[in-house]
Amino acid sequence: MSYDYDLFVIGGGSGGIAAARRAAGYGAKVGLAEVDRLGGTCVNRGCIPKKLMVYASHFPDFYEDATGYGWSPVNSQLDWPHLVSAIDKELRRLNDIYVTKLAEVDIHRTYSRLLDPHTVEAGDRKVTADKILIAVGGKPVHPSIQGIEHAVSSDAMFSLPEQPKRMLAIGSGYIASEFACILHHLGTEVTQFTKHDLILKGFDDDLREHLQNSMGEQGIRILQKSQVGWPVQIERVDSGLKVCFEQGDPIEVDLILSAVGRRPNLEKLGLENADVETSSGAIAVDEHSRTTQPNIYAVGDCTNRVNLTPVAIREGRAFVDTEYGKQPWVMSHENVPSAIFTTPEAASVGLGEAQARERYGNEAIDTYRARFAATYYALTPRRQRSMLKLVVERDSDRVLGVHMVGDHAAEIIQGMAIAVKMGAKKADFNATVGIHPSVAEEFVTM
Template identity: 50%
Template structure:
């Protein structure tokens, strides 16, 4: 056994760091972990979990309205933002305590303070204590990108959005990715006058073009105003808590809240990584090899701090693989291809595999596409559509991408991802019996190639 204090020191007790610590301890390693905020990390505390709870809340007004088409008469509903936030806080507190209990059960020593890297085998805690380790794992995650325009300090990020004391009457959200779109749907659903301002001409860069258009159309139907090809130039504080926003095209927008959702950066500032010799990429993220090792052999990194595929399940899988490889002596690599993902907008988006543009860049493809009104909307009267799209390799018939926009898209895409990962063909989908009546049956009944007409 090494004479150092621990075999593994993990910086960051988010989903990836906690998984790595637990699995390494299960392999017999002496493990310590440090977390400066709350155990659970971004996903549990200020990300996926509370976001999804707020998404659920934002969809109830639609459900109340839709129920009338099915014979229900719903009395006028009332909503309490403080009550929702209190319930959300209780749930994330419960989950955080479970994460902590699992670490304790595994025998991991927990330091509730910031830790920074001193050198290849040492970390310094906020109280000045230096802990030595054979291996250091950086799993500090990411943080919202900050702006420097005049008045930027008057804006909030997604971190603060989860704990607003009250709902604003109007909100301006800057950004066009997951976070901006999801919060736009949340606030609009809860009755807030919502505007998105985005410097590009379309939302959701990197997604399939049909999905991008469908989500934008759905947000507009939901009452969200979208300002493309514009940016915030300055924010000024007005009276009665109203903020006056000047944009680069010369427009003026007033809102009680302004939210910046323009991306997230790897959380490496002040961590001592560069000083310890750890190589970073131009964006400041940690560079790692296929086994998560940095340029310093005893220092590893996983999850969002590497800025590769910033999704919680990816960080968890990487943390597990790291622990198995380094402490279980069983080399495991993580395949980052065909990873399913969802945008919990309303309408919801689920996708796995290649977009049409990505697939066409590799060779000839066949496209199958359907856009239809779901059964629920026939009685509710809601202007709702479901989009389903299959991208197929023309030469091999292999399914390259499955893309869905509509209710429960995330649930469907998780199952479809299994087939895509296994290399299923369009013929395999065709041979699968449909489950009727369901929206998902369209995935196995699409027969006519899309010609663009």
């Protein structure tokens, strides 16, 4: 049977673009549908603009730290509209690059949905494809709170017309924690509400505790559900937004960030028309990213496996290499490194201590940790402490997890991820000469 395309991709985010480009490079005829800016959440409403705001938030600390090294004090004010405009300009530049890189792909600037296993409705057109890849990502969800419509999601944080003087971040994940730090260091009075005693559920407990304590020491107010109960009402008042909790006094803020999680963006996708099944609200796929319809695949956050941009890219490339490049391989979701771009930064790869003890047994695990202030802070007014931790299986001596809170944690853990992926042992770490003086050397001297 003849089709309009060898491959049609629904969604122009990181995973969809990576797959479309590589498939076209193998000679496949490829179409891609995306109604929004190319690049998806990461480029437009996530990783890239967030990291730019993180960089902006570091300058006040740099100015203060410099005085300890003999530099005269700096009196500088943030131009919020300039920051927002500069970030938007960079995102537009990146979008232009994506358009150029997809020169060999037919781009349909429209919503699309499945009509049957081989047919997609793309705007007012119906196109057919031998294979279809779904890469539609996810979207924010909001908690059930009266007046939650007054809150904004992370999608809106990069286009706020003015900097809020007071902000409440509802959530304990990386999005709420990162924006709490960003806005605090830009000068906003920040409160973060978490339903857990510690932020960042799923990460190693020492990492969670150290980071939360550091944020509190910097001046971010952490409100725990165990202290005040759940937020029950949000209402607009003359002085801003008033948030009432189940117990204790209400608080007033200018901005509320709702960041309690995200879910696959599957509405109106027509999955039922192609007999594509879901599981727990996500598209069900096998290890090859194949759905329950053999010619339809899905990658990225819409499958809810590991919701990270590099994972979506590798899933997309594994699918294409296997189906079009005659180079079959499977994306492994084990030992995927991740980072939280808070201040201080945190990063992790492999198993946390609790996960390791649950999997291997309580007596089978050894841990090594260090807490100290880096040399950089010796002359500064601040005394920010780093935390480094190794989780090791006792019998095999294999390093199961590496965790860090501190400056440049993401850069350091990226290198550690190679060691964990290769199955390095604690003895290999011990045999490695450290770079002195550095924070990372502590990983090989514990």
